Amino acid sequence: MNGTGEGRGMAADGPEAREFVAALVRAGAPSADGPAALAVPEAEAEEVIAVARRLALRVVPEGRWWPRPATALLDMATALVVDEHPSAPQWSAAERQRLTGWVAVLIEHRGEDGVQELLRALGGG
Template sequence: MNGTGEGDGMAADGLEVRDFIAALVRGGAPSTAGPPGLAVPEAAAEEVIAVARRLALRVVPEGRWWPRPTPALLDMATALVVDGHPSAPRWSQAERQRLATWVAVLIEHRGEDGVQELLRALSGG
């Protein structure tokens, strides 16, 4: 790494991307002001939850009838997807938690591919 933050995996504030995500998971990363991070249309929580649930249920191993994501995956799903949705400020805490659960299942079983599939589905693609 060259320490300049350009092209070396460094975030704008000098933290490496993986360190920043680890800090998010631990709850130690600072909040940043600005527009929502996801380029998806606004939607009611129930609509977004339904899409995430449908996608997650396709990847849950057979015989596992209810998702049980780890707290770290729930934190990651909340920080990277739920909080980034443009409609999130209008959703209840219970709705945010349900969405985080389904997103965490996608992350657990499909990683970034699951998140990208969710974003495509929410964008109508």
């Protein structure tokens, strides 16, 4: 992409965009202050974890008994979903970590579609 914003660019849900976000997270890009970015109702961590777990287990390939997403996907799940949930500040570190793992599995196997399915299941439209 050139300085004017013209050029090939990258798809917002493509692998280049996901890697770009993961690189920002790894670099320690600061979070912006303001309201949570996810338009979902507030909820207890256990409720959100249960929904994410149910959806993630549906997409794990047969024979894979325990999902282990890549570290970059964990970072992305944290930055784009877990940290942006409106109830996240009230959750414990352990709860946030458990949710991150399940969201990363959704991202690994379903990409943006998995995240959107999670948001719909949580009441976000």
